[in-house]
Amino acid sequence: xxxxAVVGAxxxxxxHRSEETxxxxxxxxxxxxxxxxxxxxxxxxxxVLGSAPDAFDGVHMKGEYLADGAGAWRKPYxxxxxxxxxxxxxxxxxxxxxxxxLFDTCLVVAEEKMSxxxxxxxxxFLTIFDHTLERPLGPNLIWIFALEMNRYMHRYGITKxxxxxxxxxxxxxxxxxxxxxxxxxxxVQDVLDSEVMVWPVNRLDVSPxxxxxxxxxxxxxxxxxxxxxxxxxxxxxxxxLDSAYWTNRDLYYPRYVECAARMAYQMAGIREPRKEINVxxxxxxxxYKELHHLxxxxxxxxxxxxxxxxxxxxxxxxxxxxxxxGGALGVGNAIAATGLMKICEIFWQLxxxxxxxxxxxxxxxxxxxxxxxxxxxxxxVIMGV
Amino acid sequence: xxxxKFPGVMLREADVEQGRVxxxxxxxxxxxxWDAGIAIGRFLSELKQGRIxxxxxxxxHRIAVPPRIFCExxxxxxxxxxxxxxxxxxxxxxxxxxxxxxxxLEVPSIPAVIEIDGASHGMGIxxxxxxxxxxxxxxxIGMRVKAVWKPPQEREGAITDxxxxxxxxxxxx
Numbered sequence: 001x002x003x004x005a006v007v008g009a010x011x012x013x014x015x016h017r018s019e020e021t022x023x024x025x026x027x028x029x030x031x032x033x034x035x036x037x038x039x040x041x042x043x044x045x046x047x048v049l050g051s052a053p054d055a056f057d058g059v060h061m062k063g064e065y066l067a068d069g070a071g072a073w074r075k076p077y078x079x080x081x082x083x084x085x086x087x088x089x090x091x092x093x094x095x096x097x098x099x100x101x102l103f104d105t106c107l108v109v110a111e112e113k114m115s116x117x118x119x120x121x122x123x124x125f126l127t128i129f130d131h132t133l134e135r136p137l138g139p140n141l142i143w144i145f146a147l148e149m150n151r152y153m154h155r156y157g158i159t160k161x162x163x164x165x166x167x168x169x170x171x172x173x174x175x176x177x178x179x180x181x182x183x184x185x186x187x188v189q190d191v192l193d194s195e196v197m198v199w200p201v202n203r204l205d206v207s208p209x210x211x212x213x214x215x216x217x218x219x220x221x222x223x224x225x226x227x228x229x230x231x232x233x234x235x236x237x238x239x240x241l242d243s244a245y246w247t248n249r250d251l252y253y254p255r256y257v258e259c260a261a262r263m264a265y266q267m268a269g270i271r272e273p274r275k276e277i278n279v280x281x282x283x284x285x286x287x288y289k290e291l292h293h294l295x296x297x298x299x300x301x302x303x304x305x306x307x308x309x310x311x312x313x314x315x316x317x318x319x320x321x322x323x324x325x326g327g328a329l330g331v332g333n334a335i336a337a338t339g340l341m342k343i344c345e346i347f348w349q350l351x352x353x354x355x356x357x358x359x360x361x362x363x364x365x366x367x368x369x370x371x372x373x374x375x376x377x378x379x380x381v382i383m384g385v
Numbered sequence: 386x387x388x389x390k391f392p393g394v395m396l397r398e399a400d401v402e403q404g405r406v407x408x409x410x411x412x413x414x415x416x417x418x419w420d421a422g423i424a425i426g427r428f429l430s431e432l433k434q435g436r437i438x439x440x441x442x443x444x445x446h447r448i449a450v451p452p453r454i455f456c457e458x459x460x461x462x463x464x465x466x467x468x469x470x471x472x473x474x475x476x477x478x479x480x481x482x483x484x485x486x487x488x489x490l491e492v493p494s495i496p497a498v499i500e501i502d503g504a505s506h507g508m509g510i511x512x513x514x515x516x517x518x519x520x521x522x523x524x525x526i527g528m529r530v531k532a533v534w535k536p537p538q539e540r541e542g543a544i545t546d547x548x549x550x551x552x553x554x555x556x557x558x
Contacts, residue, residue: 013393019406020394028392058411118410122487131419132429133451133544134511138485143496146479151498154477154526179391198496199480199521212393243457247498247509248449251477 001099005224005231006216006383008037009344014181014212014332017115022057022213026069026111029213029337033107034071037217037227044217045103047072049079050090050110052335052372055124056117070109070215083128084285084372085239085379086110087214087339091368092237092381094218099234104220110340111213121209128374130244142206146198148251148375149288153200155252156303158291160200164191165309166287167204170323173316174330176356179341181332182208191287205287210332214340216347232350235365236270236382238263246374257296257371257378264367264380265298273298277382278363279349280320281342283370284327290314293369294322296378321359324349339370343381350385424452427466429542435534437469439504447505469503471532472553476500476509478526480519493519499530499550515549529553 010032012018012025020028026049034040049063049070059065063079070077076097080090087110094108114121125141152158165188174183186204194204224231240259242249249255261273270276282293291305299320300308308314314322325331325345328338346366348354365384371377400406421429424440428451431438439450440463447456448467455462478497484490495517498509515533517524530550540546 011391013391013395015393015395017396017401018393019396019400020392025393032392058413120487122483123485126485131417132421132425136543136545137496137511137513138494139496139511140481140483140485140487142483143479143481146481147477147496147498150479150526151477179393195482196480197483199482201479245449245451245453245457247476247511248507250507251498 002101003221004095004098004218004234005221006234006347007219007224007227007231008033008039008217009215009347010036011179011214011341011344012212013179014210014334016181016208016210018113018211022062022111022113023066023069025113025211025213026066026109029215030069030071030107030109033215033217039217039227041071044071044075044105044107046076046097046106048090048094048097048106048108049077050081050086050336050340051079052081052083052086052112053124055127056112056114056121058116066111069111071107082239082372082377082379084283084335085339085370085377086336086372087341088343088368088370088379088381089239090340091216091234091343092239092379095234095237098218098220104223106218107215108218108340109213109215110336112334112337113211114209114334115211142198142201144246144375145286146201149200149286151251152288152292158303158306160192161188162306162310163288163291164188164205166284166290167191167329169309169315170284170327170329173324173357174326177326177331179212180326180330181210183326183330201286207285207328207333210334212332212334212337214337214344216340216343230351232347232383232385234381235384236264236268238267238380240378241373242376244374244376246376251375253302254292254296254371254378256376257293257369258298260378260380261297264382268382270382274300277365277367278361279324279346279359279366280322281325281327281345281366281368282322283339284323284329285333287329289371290322290327293371297367297369316357316359324354324357324359339379342368342370346383350383424454428452432544432546433540433542435537437471437501439467439469439501439508441465441467448503448508450501450504450508450510467503469501473499473501473530473550475524475526475528475530478514478524480521495519495524497550512547513549514551516551
């Protein structure tokens with residue numbers, strides 16, 4: 001397989017509600033990504049778009065609706081959709097478009113406009129549940145994460161205070177992100193005092209719903225070297241899906257994330273992830289998820305992520321910076337766009353272009369990860385310079 | 386990052402309410418009729434009789450609930466039906482203050498994953514807990530619970546034929 005580089009990136013602001021339509025947001029991010037590497041649409045041979053449920057938009061086959069905004073006019077085009085894991089999955093999907101040798105360039109765009117779903121996009125999530133056995137019980141999406149968080153806390157004796165530190169860190173990091181929706185200086189007590197949504201999940205443990213888009217440009221090695229002297233290589237990709245019988249799995253540990261990570265580490269030739277990954281953007285739609293995912297990614301031992309956070313290891317200037325962007329908790333959670341935002345962040349971090357968010361020590365290798373469906377899918381992209 | 390200006394125009398609620406931007410609304414009117422299927426069809430008809438049933442796979446040495454006609458591990462047909470108990474253990478729980486559409490609930494609900502006695506270790510179903518205070522200090526993971534059934538004449542072959550699971554006093558099975 002050929003080497004594939006990320007050569008450009010673009011992103012819109014993340015907002016509770018944007019004036020732009022999804023199509024317009026997609027175009028803004030895609031155009032910025034193309035401009036950032038001085039390419040035009042005619043230089044692009046293939047297009048991949050990521051967007052989460054059609055139910056948010058009330059537009060069936062929204063990949064087709066969004067295609068023009070993603071730059072797909074008369075091009076080989078494909079929409080990727082694996083729930084919350086979509087934004088990182090499309091990085092892998094774009095990678096195999098180019099690594100296969102089929103295309104020299106691929107524009108990867110991820111868009112989400114959640115605000116169209118009234119009164120709250122939470123309503124659209126009801127349809128994720130089994131129609132016969134689960135929906136009659138009146139579930140909401142926070143239920144299952146609260147169930148998972150409680151199982152995780154119980155297994156290791158982790159407290160809500162320890163988990164709240166993730167929200168504090170990520171919202172603070174987001175203050176330095178020009179596109180962030182919810183950057184803030186908050187305390188652990190603020191998190192604990194915020195409204196309980198579904199115990200043990202408080203409002204400040206949850207990322208906001210958002211409108212936004214992100215995009216990257218991928219190129220084969222020969223083309224990448226002509227475009228930029230600072231290519232960021234995709235060194236490994238991985239994805240894995242666990243069973244939809246989620247009540248038959250022990251939720252304390254995301255095994256499917258481990259499977260995805262092992263696939264990506266093997267491809268990247270990484271034997272000791274903790275030593276070889278310098279910066280990481282794990283998916284953090286809920287505060288505990290960052291911890292859960294650090295463990296699934298084998299970046300720390302099981303049950304140890306809370307201590308790493310308390311010790312400052314995961315701070316932007318720590319030994320293993322996690323979510324230096326501000327993550328979903330701080331930048332916002334425009335589902336698919338947030339996953340790709342994480343890939344953009346690793347791209348900028350590895351090029352030394354992350355501005356006030358730059359982690360020290362010239363990171364050489366970074367990892368972005370997303371997660372979704374019924375706590376079911378793990379998607380991983382590893383990048384290096 | 387060299388980029389200095391990022392696109393995106395943020396709307397505030399007032400922009401929409403006061404008509405400063407144009408919007409269109411639509412409310413779908415869709416209806417679906419879902420077949421329960423072979424495995425869940427049997428499961429539901431057993432619930433109507435006040436029984437919980439699972440399926441067993443000889444190859445994978447497990448008894449699964451909810452039941453299915455095939456084992457997703459070995460991809461072979463399940464080898465038969467097994468009656469399980471209507472008692473179990475709380476695997477995890479939460480206390481929900483919001484409804485499915487994110488509106489606030491006056492009375493919180495207590496969703497839980499309950500590992501059903503008689504099924505293989507870790508085989509749980511989603512249901513609700515009742516007859517217990519919605520207080521995390523009073524509910525425990527590992528707590529034993531028992532199904533509280535609707536009266537037979539009110540059962541309709543649905544997961545809600547079990548009203549909820551209630552705490553089981555030890556020694557009284």
